[in-house]
Amino acid sequence: MRELLSRSRLVTLTGVGGVGKTRLVLRVAAQLGRAYRDGVWLVELAEVRDDDLVVHTIAQTLGIQDWSSRGVDAVLAEYVRDKDVLIVLDNCEQVLDGCVKACAVLLDAAPGLRILATSRQPLDVYGEHVLVVPTLPVPGPADVDTGVDTSNSLRLFIDRASAAGFRCTAGQEGTVAELCRALDGIPLAIELAAARTRFLSLDELRSRIGDRFRLLSSGTHTPRHQTLQATMDWSYELCSAEERMLWARMSVFAGGMDLTAAEHVCSGDGLTPDRVLDLIASLIDKSILIRTASPAGDRAAGTRYQLLSTVREYGQSLQDEEERARLRLRHRDWYLGLAEGAARGWFGPHQLEWRARITAEHDNLRAAMEFCASKPEHVQAGLRLAGDLWFYWTACGLIAEGRQWLDRLLALDARPTAARGTDLWVCSWLASHQGDVAWGRATAERCIAIAEELDDPSLASFGMHLRGVAALAEGELEQAHELCAQAWERHRTREEITSPMVMSLVQAGLVACLQGDGERAIEHAEECLRITSEAGELWTRSWSLVVRGLARWMRGDVQAAVADLREGIGIKARFNDLFGLGVAVEVLAWSHVSLGEHDQAARLFGVLGRIWPLVGIPLLGSQQLIDYRSRAEAEARAALGGSAFDKLAAETAKLRLERSLPMVVRGKARSAPAPTAAPQAGDRSGGPLTRREVQVAEAVARGMSNKEIAANLVISQRTAEAHVEHILTKLDFGSRAQIAAWVAAQHKSEEAAWRASAPGAVPIPREIAPSPEDGRHHAR
Structure with missing residues (x-):
């Protein structure tokens, strides 16, 4: 290769x-x-x-x-x-x-x-x-008899079987070799067979597999796709009736699932929810199901389970049309409920948890929308699902994909329903922010027309709000402010306030800034800050901080602007809100130019060189904001000289955002890190670090190189390097020695906490990462 x-x-x-x-x-x-x-x-x-x-x-x-x-x-x-x-x-x-x-x-x-x-x-x-890619080589009888070890297939079987408690004794190599030959050296087939050593002896395995393959091939060797099929059939037949049922039903999930989803979607018709966890454990033992880490280490996403694609395809083949339709419907209803819950819960203190959960379910949400789009009777449910994901499309940066789903579903059902009206204002939001002004205006107006037909004042308020956003994109500032402000006055009377409602207030503030009315912009931003503070909400709050920072910069209150912008950037970085980060870092760079801190501004422009290519459209395409940026950059370049400016910008442009942002946002001096609270008794979460980062930090403290860490934790060297970078950034350290000192302090604090809570107690040891020899867990 x-x-x-x-x-x-x-x-x-x-x-x-x-x-x-x-x-x-x-x-x-x-x-x-x-x-x-x-x-x-x-x-x-x-x-x-x-x-x-x-x-x-x-x-x-x-x-x-x-x-x-x-x-x-x-x-x-x-x-x-x-x-x-x-x-x-x-x-x-x-x-x-x-x-x-x-x-x-x-x-x-x-x-x-x-x-x-x-x-x-x-x-x-x-x-x-x-x-x-060939299958693994299998030894001939002569190779085994002479003790020649040329077979990775034997090594794979013995390695995976040892994880199930099997120990290969002298004289058994020939039986293992027969099994591997029967399985054609296909790694997945070998792993499935090896998992059975927990329940069957080698002779029983050889007898059962041999009988099956003789029936299949009528005395001739089978093609390899038939070998894998036969192995799947054999594994399926050795499962209990409940295990077979769960295997088939779990194949409806795309990209894995958590326990709650499996209990809901897969239970019923002979399988109770309280049996699902035990059956999951059994399928993991049989190597049918694997336990996977949460995406990007997000603990909020929870433990997840997944069928390998080949195993999932087999599970789907076990369903008849009626069963498949029932499962797809239960699957869709579960993820529709999840999206509805996320839309309601987004305006509150659990936004990051919701973001992690929805991101982990991206493949399942796609599958649910695809199911709705393929069946005329389910399109309305698809419209509800796509509309409820408004925060995922906007706050999580999936503008283009969201627009694709919304356009597709809207074209399939033109009935004037509340679900269609919601999708129209969400689509208008996405289109206007993409610079597709005509479509943004048209969809907002269609939303207003449906609201009038349905006599739905809430939907009408959203239509008015998004018509104002379209006016902002068109440069019609007076109209934009009037529409957004009026929409907020209507929104605020609703019993339940949501993020898109409060965003009408934020956008009214942004328009006021562009009109040069800083006082009114600050009033709007501070009202938003009060509302979000009461709700414990972060994402909308970060936008109100950016708007107030922009207004303060325009009024000459630059130090206050810097404070707002730094706080807003800190929040946006947690959401990976690249567009919001771009706007906030831009205004922060302009503020440093106003303060005469041109070197710091140059570094910030370097960070922007990383952000905007990932976004595609800087500063909403607003010519007024682009002019501010051009003047600030020109002033900093003139003050420093072209080569000095480019050198400073290049320092941050070459770094990952998670390293460069904390460095430049705080200013040139690297302040000492705030002390980390000592963990409580039994709490080994590592404070600001994830569990994996704690493992990496402890490996660094033991003096291991990145290569050694990668081998020990069974990850790539690049992943190990990324973890070390994240640790340095989160703890605000500049060297591995500081990480080692921090780990020692954590251990000392933990031991002290345990002794204080239970004199004479010994701290529970931290989880030890599995070694590469822990075969089955690393089969993929």
């Missing part, structure tokens, strides 16, 4: 299901990580079923939050144009056309870009090199 990649820009790995294409490509990608200046990025496509979503998925993986109306293809092409990067496209077979289109966009745009793809069939793209 490395040889092919050195002379080809696209290498595709093909092979039967379960042969280990993903595992192989990830190993090679990890080894090659340092060879690419802009990194290696894994794009997981196993749960993508719509060809048009392939480029969206790639863009999201690269961190692009496109706010423009140019199309994701164009934004993606522009972003990768000067990148030296390796992109791994995993599981392309079900979206071949989308992958072919994406490869053409990427390879045409970026000479320094390489692609590794895995697929059960070639992509048939010009210049593609195909590598067929």
Whole structure:
């Protein structure tokens, strides 16, 4: 693979299901990580079923939050144009056309870009090199008799079986070799069989597999796809009736699920919710189901479970049409309820938790909307689902994908319903922020018309609000302020206040700024700050801080502006709100220019050089704001000199945002870190660090290198490096020695807390990361 990649820009790995294409490509990608200046990025496509979503998925993986109306293809092409990067496209077979289109966009745009793809069939793209991944070699009888150890298949079986308690004794190698030969050396088939050593002896395994394969092949060796099918059949037959039922039902989920979702969707008709957890444990023991980490380490997303794609496909084949339709409907209803709960709960203290939960369920939400879009009788439910996800499309930066779903669903059902009206104002919001002004105005007006037809004053208020946002995008400031302010006066009378309602007040404040009415802008912002403070809400609050900071800067109260902007940036960084960060960092840079701190401003402009390419449209496209930026940058460049300005900007432009933002937002001096509260008895959460980061910090304290940490924790070296960077940023440290000192202090504080709470007690040891020998847990 490395040889092919050195002379080809696209290498595709093909092979039967379960042969280990993903595992192989990830190993090679990890080894090659340092060879690419802009990194290696894994794009997981196993749960993508719509060809048009392939480029969206790639863009999201690269961190692009496109706010423009140019199309994701164009934004993606522009972003990768000067990148030296390796992109791994995993599981392309079900979206071949989308992958072919994406490869053409990427390879045409970026000479320094390489692609590794895995697929059960070639992509048939010009210049593609195909590598067929073979199964693992299996030993012949003579090899076993002479003790020649040439078989990775034997080693894999023994390794995975040892995790189930099996120990291979002298003389058993021949039986293991027979099993591996019967399984054609297919890694997934070997792992499924090895898991059975918990319940069956080697001789029983050999007898059962041998009988099945003799029936299948009528005395001749079976093709490998039949081998895997037979192994799946055999594993299925050895499951209990309840385990089979849960296996089939869990295959409705895309990208995994949490326990609550599994209990709700999979129970009923012979399976009670209280049995689901025990059955999940049984399926994990049998290597049918795997436990996965929460996305990006978000604890709020909870423990998740997943079927490997081959195992999931088998589970889906077990359902008849009636059962499949029932499961899809229960699945859709669960995620519709989740989206409704998130929309209600977003305006409150749990926004970050909701963001983590919804992000973890991205694939399931896509699957639910796809189901609704494919059935005319379910389109209204799809409209409700897409509309309830307004905060996910806006606050979490999925403007382009949200717009695609909304446009698609709106075109399928034109009945004047409340769900359609909601989708129209959400679509108007997205379109206006993309710069698609005509569509933003048209959809807002259609929302108002439906509100009048339904006599729905709340919906009419949203239509008025979004008509004001469209007027802002059109530069009609007086009309924009009047509409947004009137919308807020109507919104505020509602019994339940939500974030989009309060955003009408924020947007009225922004318009007042652009009109030069700083006093009115501050009044609007401070009313918003009061409301959000009472609710414990953060995201809308961060926007009100940015608006007040802009108003204060325009009035010359620059120090107060800096304080507002720093607080707003701190909040927005927690949400990864790139567009909001771009606006806030812009105004902060202008403020430093006003204070004569041109070197700090230059560093901030360097940070902006990282942010805006990921967003696609700077400063809402507002010419007035763009002019402010041009004047501030020109002043800083003139004060420092062109080369000095460029050098300072380059210092931060080359850093990851999670490193550069904390450095530049606080100013030039790196202040001493605030003391971390000692953990309470039994609390080993690590304060500001995630559990994985605590493990990495302790490895650093033991003097381990990044390479050694990666090997110990069974992660890539690049991932280990990223964890160390995150720790340095979160703790505001500049060296590994400071991390080691912090870990020692944490241990001392913990021990003191335990002794105070229970004299003579011994602190509970921290969780020890599994070693690479803990086979089954790292099968993928």
